[in-house]
Amino acid sequence: MPSEPSQSGTNGQGRRPDRAAHSAALLVAMLATWLLLSGYFEAFLLTLGAMSCVLVVAIARRMDVIDRESFPIHLTARLLTYWPWLLKEIWLAAVDVTKRVLSPRMPISPTLIDLEATQRSDLGQVIYANSITLTPGTYTIRIHENRILVHALSREGAESLAGGDMDRRVTALEAG
């Protein structure tokens, strides 16, 4: 995948300039998926696969669904450093929730908390909200105007989220 295509749009709205790069990336990704999933390497079948990939890209372009938001290749490099951190958080949170579920007294304290999302683009906010949801023990109920309503299984979980570490990381991810 191309790591960092040059882009002029700053805030997720600049769609036209990088459409060709996104279409190409989508085509490459689909060809790779087709090859890996089918496992056939005969000329006839390869041609059919390539044709169907080109057809799908053409349809996607016509539907106007190829843009920075649906296919964020500009984030690829930074996502690779964000995901390991997220996986670590998921692991720690899962162990915590497991302890709470299994302990006889069940020390849970369900909490609703309203957080501010400091990301500028919709995509950044969605990444933040989905990161919260992926981490066991907290999930997003809704996003409205930069405010995220979160349900936490324990007060400690809500407090650690309110500390804003994840929020800062996602904002850095989005802005670079």
Added chain:
Amino acid sequence: MLFAAATIALLVAMGLALARAFLGPTVYDRILAVNAFGTKTVLMIAVLGFLSGRPEFLDIALLYALINFIGTIAVLKFVRYADLGKGTREHDREALR
């Protein structure tokens, strides 16, 4: 041996999810239970593929992972609006204008 143990564990988990689907009490409990059941089904198909030495099962698991998601969203939309076409007709009318 390992895969037999994994299959049994997954069956236990699926039984617990089914219990929640039967107990309810709200419709959202049941949807959640069915969604969790679906995730376990995906894992189960993958493990079964290894258990019986037929990795082609993974293609089915792959499809099931997607169908599970679409199914959950469809049922949620139906419960909420009692109408799976909600939103699309207005959109079509806009597009035709």
Added chain:
Amino acid sequence: MELLRDILAWGLVLGGCFFTVVGAFGLVRLPDVYTRIHSAGIVDTVGAGLLLAGLTLYGGFTIVTVKLLLILAFIFFTSPAACNALANAMYSAGIKPVLAKDDEGGGS
């Protein structure tokens, strides 16, 4: 080397099974819908993650590995969306979450 890989694969698969069963158990044990979603979340992330990672390790690197990783990616991308759709639908329908009282001290 072979032995080490097998032991690691066993550990991952059994760990995944453990978290899956715990998640399902929480689905039955926890008191209301909003808290049960947390429990289902464990199955979707850690349970599926460890189990499929174990299978990947066991199978060695072939086309099977790619399919397992794709399944994992699909689960990781779709589960928060489904979970959020469910929570949002419940909240909009007016179902109130059972919350901890402030004076109770709550968790541990």
